Amino acid sequence: MSHRWAAPTALADAxxxxxxxxxxxxxxxxxxxxxxxxxxxxxxxxxxxxIDRIPELAGQRADPDGSLVLGALTSHAWLASADAVVSSWTALADAAAIVGSPATRGTGTLGGNIMNASPAAETVGPLIVAGAVATLVSSTAKRQLAVAEVATGPGRTAATAGELLLTEVRVPAPPEGSGSAYVRLEYRAAMEIAVVGATAFVALDGSAGGDGSAARATIREARIALTAVAPTIIRATAAEERLAGRSPDAAAFAAAGQAAAAAASPISDVRASAEYRRAMIEVVVARALSAAARRAAGEDVPVPASRWAHGQEV
Ligand SMILES: Cc1cc2nc3c(=O)[nH]c(=O)nc-3n(C[C@H](O)[C@H](O)[C@H](O)COP(=O)(O)OP(=O)(O)OC[C@H]3O[C@@H](n4cnc5c(N)ncnc54)[C@H](O)[C@@H]3O)c2cc1C
Structure with missing residues (x-):
């Protein structure tokens, strides 16, 4: 068997x-x-x-409509520390900050994380709740596809034959009064992948502390994505619907966690039993919602929210 290798420096050549x-x-x-x-x-x-020497796949830019465009080669290290990501797409920073080790974060890319199509891919839940769109190209065509639709199963994507390159990801501007967070259950703090993960996006009307202590605010919209509980990363729509119009308090977050767990069909494997995963969905969803609502209300929840959430009662 012969092995072939190319290292083009232009997108057209690749x-x-x-x-x-x-x-x-x-x-x-x-x-x-x-x-x-x-x-x-x-x-x-x-x-x-x-593809790591192709300038068209590198870099990031803010578009006039407020969206952030991330080149496929954007590293986890960049996502975890860039001011724009931390301030506006905080769940994405939460996720990138806990990928592997410093070496993994410096070398691993956003495009690789998405196209590897792992149900445990850290950045995908945050991209899904943000409504991010990927650009897929072939030598003859280019199309946009919601990140939520890229993975079709473990290791499988919706990219057609020949459509082998993801070039960039566009993340729309978050609405006023919103915040997001990604929380995963992990057995150790580094070199780990999610046993269960949850991303929450919360947009608030009115003003209140995100812990619900001042219940003047209501949840205008909530979005939740679940990581490592299905063949692909999924939205928990039943849980989202329970939150609209409610106060951002612990009871609402717990009910949403229960709804998310009830709708999920996790599997048993070497890392966790299905029953344990289901029980933990409740916990990580409630904690991700709490962190997202606090951020929406202007409170400082440090990145990564996972460490904050597991060290503190919600
Ligand atoms: C020790 C270790 C720890 C890790 N921890 C985590 C973790 O905590 N969370 C997590 O999510 N992942 C983790 N990973 C997995 C991995 O680091 C990430 O998924 C990373 O983002 C992959 O990016 P890459 O550029 O290295 O991908 P590559 O290995 O280069 O590629 C991965 C797949 O994507 C395809 N691909 C890459 N770029 C493109 C593109 N632009 N267009 C089309 N296809 C493309 C490749 O063909 C391949 O199929 C870990 C890996 C290691 C080794």
């Missing part, structure tokens, strides 16, 4: 190789593709196109 070599696969940071092969999970593809 797309050309991917179009003419049906077995070719892109590699960005290699922290999933290469590490997975070394651990024996799956063999390396026969043909690899390194």
């Amino acid at each position: 797309l050309g190789v991917l179009a003419t070599d049906p077995g070719a696969r892109p590699v960005a940071g290699g922290t999933d593709l290469v590490v997975g092969s070394r651990q024996g999970r799956r063999p390396l593809p026969d043909s690899i196109v390194a």
Whole structure:
């Protein structure tokens, strides 16, 4: 078997190789593709196109409509510390800040995290609740697809044959009075993946502390995504619907956690039983909602919210 390798420095050249070599696969940071092969999970593809030197996939920009456009090569380290992300898309910073180790965060990319299509991919829940849209390109076409629709199962995406590159992700501006948070259950603080994770987005009307102590505010809209409880990362719509119009208090968050757990069908595996996962969905959903509502109300909940949530009662 012959192995092929290309390291183009222009997007058109990468797309050309991917179009003419049906077995070719892109590699960005290699922290999933290469590490997975070394651990024996799956063999390396026969043909690899390194995309890490392509300027069109790098960088970030703020668009005039307030959305943030992230190049596919954006690293977790950048997402965890960039002022724009921490202030406006805080759940994304929460998620990126707890990926792997400092080395993983410096090398692993946003594009790789999405296209690896893991049900435990950290950044995907925050992107889904933010309504983010990915751009997928082939040598002949370009289309936009909601990040929520990119993964179709573990390791499988909606990208068609030839449509092998995700070039960028557009994250719309969050509405006034909103906040977001990502909380995962983890057995250790580093080199870990989510046993269960929850992302919450909360938009408030009126003014109140997010803990509900001053119950003058009501929840205008809530969005919840669940990580590592289904073949893909999913929205918990029944739980979201329970929150609209309610005060952002512990009782509302607990009820939403119960609704999310009731609607989920987690599996048992080496990391947790289905029963334990279901019980933990309630906990992480309530904690993510609490952190998101506090942020929506202007309180300072430090990044990553996971560490805050597990160290403090909600
Ligand atoms: C020790 C360790 C700890 C980790 N911890 C976490 C964790 O806590 N949370 C978590 O979510 N992940 C974790 N990961 C997984 C991994 O680091 C992330 O998913 C990372 O974002 C992958 O990015 P990458 O650039 O390295 O992907 P790569 O390995 O380069 O690629 C991954 C997949 O995506 C495809 N791909 C990459 N870029 C593109 C693109 N632009 N367009 C189309 N396809 C593309 C590749 O073909 C491949 O199939 C960990 C990995 C390691 C090794």
